[in-house]
Amino acid sequence: MPRPHHRDHPLPANDRVRIVEQRVLADDWFVLKKTSFDYLHSNGQWQRLHRETYDRGDGATLLLFNRERGTVVLTRQFRFPAFANGLPDGMLVEACAGLLDDEAPQAAIRREVQEETGFRIDMPRKVFEAFMSPGSVTERLHFFVAEYEAKDRIDEGGGDASEGEDIEVLELTLDKALLMIRSGEIQDGKTIMLLQHAALVGLDRL
Numbered sequence: 001m002p003r004p005h006h007r008d009h010p011l012p013a014n015d016r017v018r019i020v021e022q023r024v025l026a027d028d029w030f031v032l033k034k035t036s037f038d039y040l041h042s043n044g045q046w047q048r049l050h051r052e053t054y055d056r057g058d059g060a061t062l063l064l065f066n067r068e069r070g071t072v073v074l075t076r077q078f079r080f081p082a083f084a085n086g087l088p089d090g091m092l093v094e095a096c097a098g099l100l101d102d103e104a105p106q107a108a109i110r111r112e113v114q115e116e117t118g119f120r121i122d123m124p125r126k127v128f129e130a131f132m133s134p135g136s137v138t139e140r141l142h143f144f145v146a147e148y149e150a151k152d153r154i155d156e157g158g159g160d161a162s163e164g165e166d167i168e169v170l171e172l173t174l175d176k177a178l179l180m181i182r183s184g185e186i187q188d189g190k191t192i193m194l195l196q197h198a199a200l201v202g203l204d205r206l
Helices: 080-084 105-117 174-183 189-201
Strands: 017-027 031-040 046-055 059-066 071-078 091-094 096-099 125-131 140-147 168-173
Touching: 017 046, 059 105, 059 189, 071 105, 071 174, 071 189, 091 189, 096 105, 105 140, 125 189, 140 189, 168 174, 174 189
Parallel strands: 059 140
Antiparallel strands: 017 031, 031 046, 059 071, 059 096, 071 091, 071 168, 125 140
16 A cells, blocks of 8 residues: 655744744654744744644545535545544545545545546536644645536445445435534534535535
8 A cells, every 4th residue: 555645844934933843753654743833922922832743645525416406425434533532333424535645636536536436527626725623733625516417427436445445425415414414424524514515605506
């Protein structure tokens, strides 16, 4: 299994941040660093702070939708961190997503969508981007939408078995997916954001 590539993020110049020390705590599949730095507060006082950052690379996610039928395509798969944090079966319902792995966001999400769901898409449209857990994780996630039709599904999907993926593909009405957020059946943050964006804009204008 290839090891993900991580950029050595250059820290931006900032008059309010002075890096004192940076140490790598773990460098296995992803990279965990501890940084000590001085930070200038708005009251003019400097303070020594210490933060750990987890670098797993940037990623992309996409909501497949069909205007005419009012449906969306999501996935269900086992997520060990969710299981470890008390989700009994560890199964999360999600929008397609994956790491960029040195690809442009549009290219990466096209690859991920076909791998996970079997749908081939040509023109994903970016709607926004967000830092998903900025207190500790460096990842910036690019959010896309794309319309699908039945003819666009060229295989069964299911993910990459060599990476331990066993992905179920779900087709739901948008209304049903929104009810699943309320019921707690959908707890994945990126998916909730995309579904609520679709509800706010409307599938006919997405």
